[in-house]
Amino acid sequence: MTSEGTGEPVVWLHGFTQTRSSAPEFLASLRQTNRVLTLDLPGHGEASGVEGDLWRTADLVADAVGEETFHLAGYSFGGRVALHLALAHPERLRRLVLVSSTAGLVSDQDRTERRQRDEQLADHLAEVGTERFLDEWLAQPLFSGTRRHDREHRSRDASGLASSLRLAGTGTQSDLTSRLIEITRPVLIVAGEHDEKFVREARRLGDTLTDARVEILSRAGHAVPLDSPHECARVISEFVSESTPAEESP
Secondary structure, X not given: OEEEOOOOEEEEEOOOOEOOOOOHHHHHHHHOOOEEEEOOOOOOHHHOOOOOOHHHHHHHHHHHHOOOOEEEEEEOHXXXXXXXXXXXXXXXXXXXXXXXXXXXXOOHHHHHHHHHHHHHHHHHHHHHXXXXXXXXXXXXXXXXXXXXXXXXXXXXXXXXXXXXXXXXXXXXXXXXXXXXXXXXXXXXXXXXXXXXXXXXXXXHHHHHOOOEEEEEEOOOOOOHHHHOHHHHHHHHHHHHOOOOHHHHOO
């Protein structure tokens, strides 16, 4: 766990194939106003040998931070981890930020099909290696609007990334919609305007959570922290700055 900057503490959780150093422009901007804590999630970076499903990963993050309460923000895969942490350790959170995130696939069939695709993708990754896999991953329509793919700060361990897909991929996640009412802390949901699927998901989350607001950032796709680094940092910083003393304790 690294900690840089001063101000309200924000734990930032990266996306799949990324590391705690990914999106450096975004992180640098956020550190101008906040103390930002980062770590490599299981299967990624220096934690490539660590294995864990979403619930175990949530526990590992909470343990890594220590005893203090904190604001929690996560992007895509990191957002799914953040959602699980908010449910498993609500007393640790001040506020929650979900960037390009989902509460999970609704139907059993969709989850089964996605889990099968993730298994196939993990096998393919192990077969072709990370460099070719990253070429293919970043060429997806999901990232078509992304100007900077931050290739330098991607995780390079094929077995770790494959493990992440198998244990914590979208197909492994239960639909958490019915549990969102348990989250009583304020939540900010961020999506890029060109990412239609996750704009819809952001609206769904916003309609279901007890205390939530939705920010759709212009000129951004799925990879909001890369597409609009300063704007993404700004909306997060402004949101957490509204925190009250009462939010620092259960």
